[in-house]
Amino acid sequence: MIEINNLYANHLKLKFGCFFTGLILVLMTPFQVSADTITYPNGAHVAVHLSYDDALSSQLDHAVPTLDQYNIKGSFYLLPGSATLNNEQQVEAWKKVAQNGHELGNHTVFHPCSSKGPNRGWVKPYASLEQRTPEWMAAEVKMANTFLFLLDGQKSRTLTPPCFETMTGSGDYLSAVRPLVAGVYGHTLPKPEEVFWSAHNVSGQQLINYIKRSAANPQTKIIGIKFHGVGGDYLSTSNKAHKKLVRYLAKHHDQYWVTTYKNIVDYIKQQ
Numbered sequence: 343m344i345e346i347n348n349l350y351a352n353h354l355k356l357k358f359g360c361f362f363t364g365l366i367l368v369l370m371t372p373f374q375v376s377a378d379t380i381t382y383p384n385g386a387h388v389a390v391h392l393s394y395d396d397a398l399s400s401q402l403d404h405a406v407p408t409l410d411q412y413n414i415k416g417s418f419y420l421l422p423g424s425a426t427l428n429n430e431q432q433v434e435a436w437k438k439v440a441q442n443g444h445e446l447g448n449h450t451v452f453h454p455c456s457s458k459g460p461n462r463g464w465v466k467p468y469a470s471l472e473q474r475t476p477e478w479m480a481a482e483v484k485m486a487n488t489f490l491f492l493l494d495g496q497k498s499r500t501l502t503p504p505c506f507e508t509m510t511g512s513g514d515y516l517s518a519v520r521p522l523v524a525g526v527y528g529h530t531l532p533k534p535e536e537v538f539w540s541a542h543n544v545s546g547q548q549l550i551n552y553i554k555r556s557a558a559n560p561q562t563k564i565i566g567i568k569f570h571g572v573g574g575d576y577l578s579t580s581n582k583a584h585k586k587l588v589r590y591l592a593k594h595h596d597q598y599w600v601t602t603y604k605n606i607v608d609y610i611k612q613q
């Protein structure tokens with residue numbers, strides 16, 4: 343879509359000159375034009391994706407079995423550099439997750455986040471976003487892609503930028519990594535067409551209410567809920583709350599198209 347917009351812009355540039363082209367490019371953002379007309383499989387008017395960051399053991403123990411029980415596919419943003427991916431058992435378990443149709447998403451290798459501000463003592467000096475450049479981030483995303491390809495054999499996947507932060511010491515890295523992935527979490531449609539909630543320590547009913555409230559806005563086409571720990575680890579949501587949400591979504595598959603973030607991004611691109 344970006345390429346199509348660029349082609350269109352070049353065409354206009356020839357016809358009307360630079361000023362008008364600039365104006366058009368400011369007004370048009372990718373997908374904005376077509377978002378109103380999106381219809382999903384099963385006639386659902388909104389797509390929902392559940393995602394899980396940091397390759398945590400509690401996701402394998404609790405989230406994956408619940409998703410599999412209700413035949414819902416999630417996106418798992420793994421971290422090749424994390425301690426939980428350094429044993430054979432975990433590696434085999436994640437391979438199986440991919441075989442079951444879930445997405446193994448890119449979350450970089452070392453999880454670079456800003457080391458500035460309060461509560462950022464956990465950011466290691468080697469993973470400080472301020473020390474990075476956009477080129478370095480692109481190399482890291484590429485390396486994570488290669489690692490994940492060895493796990494799942496897939497050549498395309500989406501990315502969740504760690505901490506949702508993309509400002510390195512020498513500029514924003516988003517445009518440097520966009521060509522390396524199918525999509526970037528939360529960046530497919532403008533708000534409120536796409537919304538998401540990074541949830542933890544909430545009840546199943548709160549999760550369901552978020553979905554209902556978001557879906558009530560006719561402009562909203564993509565709803566995401568992001569988890570970390572499920573029934574354990576950190577930024578945790580209880581197994582019970584997670585299960586309640588998944589059960590609700592499975593029951594209402596005529597209203598919501600629940601699938602991986604990659605499937606949603608690919609589908610919108612096709613539209």
Ligand SMILES: [Zn+2]
Binds near residue numbers: 395396453504
């Ligand atoms: Zn993370």
